[in-house]
Structures are given as C-alpha cells and as structure tokens.
Amino acid sequence: MRYPSAGPDGGPDALFGLDALDAAAVPGAGTTGQGGHAAEHGPEDRSAFRDSPAARRLLPVRTLYTEPAAAASPRGRQILARFPDAQVIEVDSHWRIPGLHGNEGNVERWVRVKGETLVLGEKKTLATRPNGRSADWIAPGPSNGCAMACAYCYVPRRKGYANPITVFTNIDGIIAHLARHIARLGRKREPNQCDESAWVYDIGENGDCSLDALVCDNTADLVRAFRRWPSAKASFATKFVNPDLLALDPRGRTRIRFSLMPAADSRLLDLRTSPVDDRMAAAADFLDAGYEVHFNLSPVVLRPGWEHDWTELLRQLDDVLPDRVKRQAAAEVIMLTHNRELHEVNLGWHPRAEEVLWRPALQQGKRSENGALNVRYANGVKAAAVHTLTGLVAAHAPWLRIRYAF
Numbered sequence: 001m002r003y004p005s006a007g008p009d010g011g012p013d014a015l016f017g018l019d020a021l022d023a024a025a026v027p028g029a030g031t032t033g034q035g036g037h038a039a040e041h042g043p044e045d046r047s048a049f050r051d052s053p054a055a056r057r058l059l060p061v062r063t064l065y066t067e068p069a070a071a072a073s074p075r076g077r078q079i080l081a082r083f084p085d086a087q088v089i090e091v092d093s094h095w096r097i098p099g100l101h102g103n104e105g106n107v108e109r110w111v112r113v114k115g116e117t118l119v120l121g122e123k124k125t126l127a128t129r130p131n132g133r134s135a136d137w138i139a140p141g142p143s144n145g146c147a148m149a150c151a152y153c154y155v156p157r158r159k160g161y162a163n164p165i166t167v168f169t170n171i172d173g174i175i176a177h178l179a180r181h182i183a184r185l186g187r188k189r190e191p192n193q194c195d196e197s198a199w200v201y202d203i204g205e206n207g208d209c210s211l212d213a214l215v216c217d218n219t220a221d222l223v224r225a226f227r228r229w230p231s232a233k234a235s236f237a238t239k240f241v242n243p244d245l246l247a248l249d250p251r252g253r254t255r256i257r258f259s260l261m262p263a264a265d266s267r268l269l270d271l272r273t274s275p276v277d278d279r280m281a282a283a284a285d286f287l288d289a290g291y292e293v294h295f296n297l298s299p300v301v302l303r304p305g306w307e308h309d310w311t312e313l314l315r316q317l318d319d320v321l322p323d324r325v326k327r328q329a330a331a332e333v334i335m336l337t338h339n340r341e342l343h344e345v346n347l348g349w350h351p352r353a354e355e356v357l358w359r360p361a362l363q364q365g366k367r368s369e370n371g372a373l374n375v376r377y378a379n380g381v382k383a384a385a386v387h388t389l390t391g392l393v394a395a396h397a398p399w400l401r402i403r404y405a406f
C-alpha cells in the first residue's frame with residue numbers, strides 16, 4: 001500500500017498550502033451559476049507510520065493547548081511526550097480557547113492552524129445517542145475536530161473557524177461507558193440496514209479516527225475494545241489512509257468507511273486528505289487486515305458534469321476492487337448539506353469551493369435550533385439526484401449495496 005504523500009506543496013511544515021488550491025479545478029465550476037492478517041504490533045512500534053517524516057509533515061504540531069487534568073492523565077502524558085518541542089499552554093476548557101476558537105482573524109491561517117495545533121481535553125458528558133441511519137448508535141467520540149480541511153465539513157462549526165484536533169484523554173471512561181451500554185442492550189434481535197446482527201456504533205462523528213491515530217492510541221484502543229464485544233461493531237468514516245491501522249487486528253468488529261467522491265471534486269473540496277485513488281487502493285489491504293470495508297459516497301455535490309464524473313468513479317471502483325472486497329461492500333449515499341455561516345467563512349479563504357457548494361437555485365434553507373441556516377438540495381432536486389446516482393450504481397457497480405441514501 002502506498003503511504004500518504006506529503007501533499008502537493010511538499011512544504012516543510014504543512015501538508016497542503018493555500019496556494020495549492022489554485023491547482024484544483026472542477027470542470028464547469030462557476031460557468032453556469034451553478035491477504036492475510038497483519039502481524040499484531042502496535043502503533044508504538046518503531047516502524048509505525050506515525051513516527052515517519054511523512055507523518056510529521058502531516059501534523060507538524062507546534063502548540064498544544066491542554067486542560068490540566070488532561071495533561072496529567074496517562075493518555076495526555078503520552079501525547080505530550082510525542083511532541084516534546086511543542087509549546088504547551090494550559091487552558092481551563094477545551095471549548096473556550098481565546099485566539100483559537102471563534103476568531104475570524106484565524107481564517108487566513110485556518111488550514112495551517114489545523115496541522116500545527118493540538119488540544120487535549122476530557123470529555124465530560126459521556127452519552128450514546130440513537131441514530132438509525134449510518135449506525136444504530138453514535139458513541140461518545142474520542143476526539144472533536146480535524147487536521148484535514150474539507151470545505152463542506154460541519155465539524156468546525158461547533159468550535160469556531162479553526163478547529164484542530166481535540167483529543168479526549170479519558171479514553172478509558174469512554175470505553176467503560178460503551179461496555180455498559182453494549183451490555184445493557186444485549187443481542188441485536190432484528191437485522192436492519194446498519195447490520196444484520198451487530199449493534200453498530202459510530203465512533204468518529206466529530207473527527208477522523210484514521211487521522212487521530214497519528215496522535216495517539218485512542219483509535220487503537222477502541223478497535224481493540226470492540227473486538228471483545230461480539231454483539232457490537234465500531235464504524236467510522238475516513239478520508240485518510242493510515243497504514244498503522246492495519247496492525248490493529250479488528251477481527252471483523254470494526255467497519256471502516258472510505259469516503260469517495262469524483263477526483264475533481266475531491267481536489268477542490270477535500271483539502272489535506274488522502275487522494276481518492278489511495279482510498280480505493282487501500283480497501284483490499286484493510287479487508288485483509290480484518291476490517292469490514294464499506295464506502296461513503298459523500299457528499300454528492302451537484303454541479304455541471306456530476307453525473308459523468310460519478311459514472312467514472314463507479315467504473316474505476318468496479319475495476320480496482322477485488323471480488324472479496326465487493327462481496328462484503330455496502331455504501332451510504334449522502335447528498336451535500338451546507339450552511340450559511342460556513343459559506344461566508346469559506347468565501348474568505350476558498351471562494352472557488354463555494355462556486356459548487358453554494359447553489360441557491362437548487363437549495364432550500366432550514367433554520368436549526370441554534371439559529372444557524374442549514375442548506376440542502378430542494379426536495380425535488382434531491383430526490384431526482386438520488387434516483388440518478390442509485391441508477392448509476394446499479395449500472396456500473398451492481399455489487400454495491402446501498403445501505404441508505406440521504
């Protein structure tokens with residue numbers, strides 16, 4: 001498997017510079033207004049990808065904000081030891097960090113801040129929420145925030161503009177909470193689209209677990225915990241290929257969902273992520289390492305030529321994946337949801353993304369409880385697009401079961 005690249009700019013301190021955006025283009029944008037199991041070894045091994053120069057370029061941490069209790073915890077101490085040159089700044093709460101969260105002045109440095117900054121905190125409220133679409137349950141996640149910078153991502157909205165990874169150091173508490181929840185549920189008696197027999201827990205709602213594994217063992221701890229729970233399965237979506245995860249021996253109890261979109265969209269919108277080709281190429285390695293491998297066809301962005309490019313993507317998927325991956329694969333289809341606040345932030349640093357994301361003629365707004373204006377494709381537009389895409393899947397990747405389209 002190819003290791004993640006250092007990114008288009010190859011700079012010494014960041015994967016992806018803003019100047020690289022100029023190289024990205026979506027056709028039509030702006031023109032219409034619209035093998036066998038891996039040997040068991042931990043990421044702490046010397047050969048771990050996260051200790052490689054490429055990984056250090058992905059996450060060149062220079063500043064570490066930390067709650068005092070998080071810094072004193074075993075996980076916190078491990079993380080501090082991994083980044084001995086970082087400036088450590090104590091904060092009262094990972095939620096309120098002056099100069100980092102909610103500071104519009106950071107917009108110009110948004111992408112860089114994401115890679116150079118880490119936050120350590122404790123997850124105070126441990127709650128599992130019902131879901132029913134992607135998973136049966138949303139677990140309390142091991143992180144919040146992300147060092148990648150997808151232009152449509154909802155994750156930064158909760159913490160202001162630059163939202164680097166916040167690692168929750170009380171991973172033992174999160175796992176103990178999950179153990180109790182799973183024990184209370186007992187066996188899953190009725191199959192559903194989430195899974196035939198296991199209760200599925202999404203463990204990565206507010207971040208990317210593959211990327212988190214560059215920082216610490218939270219993802220590894222969860223994968224290892226789930227392999228002990230025969231009635232449950234972990235699930236997370238990812239846009240980052242981290243070869244360290246191949247060593248975790250999940251024994252079928254973790255579903256990894258590689259997010260896919262046409263390469264032209266990904267180059268414009270999925271900043272700092274692994275190339276889509278790498279995500280596809282990694283699928284067989286992850287299956288052979290003991291993961292269940294699914295796909296997220298998401299977000300589906302409607303712009304001129306989208307049907308053609310999704311056709312190409314599905315044909316490529318059909319060509320690239322071996323039969324053993326196809327036999328167990330399934331997909332979620334998720335149409336783009338956008339947000340006025342994010343639109344306005346993006347105009348300040350990546351306006352070309354907004355040429356495809358912000359399409360008022362196709363979208364309808366819905367005010368959320370906190371007053372934010374979320375934007376989705378209008379009902380008729382969305383229904384037609386879902387119909388088209390499911391038809392393309394049936395024609396070009398008929399082995400790909402669609403678990404749900406939303």
Ligand code: SF4
Pocket residue numbers: 145146147148149150153154155206207208238239273
């Ligand atoms: S990888 Fe996921 S969590 Fe990270 S910025 Fe992209 S969409 Fe958001």
